[in-house]
Amino acid sequence: MISKKFICSIAASLLATRTHLRSMHKMKNEKIGIIGSGLIGRAWSMLFASVGYKVVLYDILPEQTSNALKEIEKELHALQAKGALRGTLSPAEQFSCISVTTDIGELVSNAIYLQECIPERLEWKRTLYTELADIVCSETIMASSTSTYMPSLFSEQMKQHRENVVVAHPLNPPYYIPLVEIVPAPWTKADVVTRTRELMLEIGQKPVTLTRQIEGFATNRIQYAILNEVWRLVADGVVSVADVDRVMTEGLGLRYALLGPLETAHLNADGVADYFQRFGAEVYAVSQTYGPTPKMEAGGNLSKIAAECEEMVPRAQLPARRAQRDLFLRELCALKKQLE
Template identity: 45%
Template sequence: MYDISYDQLEKAKANVKTNLEKLSNEGLLRGTIPADKAFSAVNVTTSLKDALDEAVYVQESTLESVDHKKKIFAEMDALVGENTVLGSSTSTIPASQFTENLVHRRNCLVVHPVNPPLYLPLTEIVPAPWTSQEAVEKVRDIMKSIGQEPVCLKKEILGFAVNRLQFALLAEAWRLVSDDVLSPSDVDKVMSAGLGPRYAFKGPFATIHMNANGVMDYCDRYMAGVKRVLADLGPIPTFEEPQALKEIDTSLTAEMPLDKLNEHKAQREKNLAALMQLKKSKQ
């Protein structure tokens, strides 16, 4: 692990230790190496040159800014050879925006984990137009070998897949509140008591396949209705509608006051750990 701040490295190392032990106790450690052995393989340095020495794969997780990504990728580009793949954790910036002029740009791509990554194994692999297929395949194999569940986007697209789906849902959730159809807590309940648990096991395509006698039957019977509903969804909200914003803020801060947010995040982790244990037992 490399950082410009030694303090951050010390904190990160302590976090890695705690998280490995936590995953081990929960039976959710991925891979075959015991927690203490995995931890003993973690070294920290404030020298980028040392960190990259003979590196096969690099997961860059520094600040989320195009200028910063350009700078750190240029620094790495100058230090690596032909065999190092450089993946960025960026949630929002396509790799083409910060790797175009690099010598090793064919080895650069986005490798986006999902929050909280400790429990959610999805990883989006998003190549730039110049990323080689070999680099994509190498990252996919590495991710699989450490227990991640990678999906490879065939081409670069804004928001990748997770945020395109997530933001489409957020827009409609917002409209349901601003159009005074549902309260914010009831919108959340539609997900937590309905769609969420269903999607924890099967995605939207598998769902329509099972909700009729196969996908072709679903399309025959229901797609006209699906299109009528979709045509009725309003424009993109501004997310500044004063009434909706106030209602959503009031509802959320009553349910989860800001000074208790860390307790709610810890509870979410516990719940996700239990869900992942269940999913593991169903494999």
């Protein structure tokens, strides 16, 4: 019987040869496996295909994968028509980089990198990673798109290869928002973090690396700190939903599209040290007046917030507003590129 290790090494040699040939056509021979064909899985497929990776998209049912493929083809041509297609390959070339499978063994075979995008249910993730441990090559990176679970939670029980598991958390919508948080479990190899970061840069995303896992990673910790205070301000009747959102969209958020919170402080004084020496005590004093962490449950305040949100954007208009958001994000990223 031929060992899995032997197959992996043969495959690696073959890949090396074919990579050379394909590179002339800006196509790569390295294979990327995407697990889950929902919105996020499709976006990742397009991102990897945009620079010519050989992408295989997996889901459980043939209807899911064939449907995803149709959606991707339509989307690639729509992006081209809008001048928003990423990379230098044509929509047809990018589409030709993507294939589908419902066979998980076929998916992982020779893949250099797997991007998992299954629903946010911990037991499903644990089952999947337990299964992956038995079938992946020892060099395959297993990256989860999860926004919720620290990587230790679904990789701890793996019999092998858990050092190749990492979180690569995108924001919604990933095709237009470049941020990807890279979060290692305690046992993740440093090299896995480095290679994932390089891969993200290669596909045009902007990775940030956490040195260790933490609940909510960096993005949601910051986002939830904002939501807590916004919730309290509205629940306490201090401002309306429309006005509290405007604090961002007409104020803080305009700066944050270019400058992070610390660079903002750096520029608003003679450097960040001067800023905190002047305002640090005030930040602390105001922070002492925050109310308790709100419980964002169904009922009183949620009904009030939902009613005001639906006044701003009725539920029926959510898809149109999302399309407007995507258009805005595209133009905003183009504007930022001009300034770079």
